[in-house]
Amino acid sequence: MTIGPDTIVDIARGWVGTPYRHQAARRGAGTDCLGLVRGVWREAIGSEPETPPAYSMDWSEPQGQERLWHAAADHLREQAQVTEGLAAGDVILFRMRSGAVAKHLGIVSAVGALPTFVHAYEKYGVVESPLSRPFQRRIVARFKFPLEVF
Known part of the structure; x- marks a missing residue:
């Protein structure tokens, strides 16, 4: 079976x-950006491939x-x-500050003249935001879900 974007x-x-x-992954109850991707995985594909270890808000920044x-490269394409x-459905990874580790994820929800993405934002929860030029410049990697489900 194939799940589409x-x-x-x-x-x-x-x-x-x-x-x-922080560290949650439950629709309606609470999530962070990784939890959003994990939750979408569960709903679209099934069981998560691994349970992430506890992580701090700095996402291993001190260690670089x-x-x-x-982790994204291990489980996504x-x-x-x-x-x-x-493309819609792509998972995008952001480096929010120059020289910092990449530590924010989103899912592209629309492309074209007015692209958007869904992401969990600390003060706002899960929102659909414009994928503006400042956000686009921060994208460092792009992934696709493995959509072949057997």
Whole structure:
């Protein structure tokens, strides 16, 4: 069975309004950006491939380790082009500050003249935001869910 990108977007949009809760991953109850991707995975694909270890808000920044990037690459399909070819349903990874580790995730919900993405934002919970130029410049990696489900 194949799950399409529109299904991924519909599931992600279903999380809009979920409050922000660090390390959580429950629609309606609370989530962070990783929890959103984990929750969409569960709804679209099934059981998560692994349970993430406890993590701090700094996402291994003091050590300079790209833990989130490596974990995403282990379970999602990394795309060669980072911003070219963005498609609905893509998981995007952001480096929010120059020289910092990449530590924010979102799911592309619309492309074209007015692209948007769904993400969990600390003060706002899960929202659908414009994928503005400042956000686009911060994208460091792009992934696709493994949509073949047997």
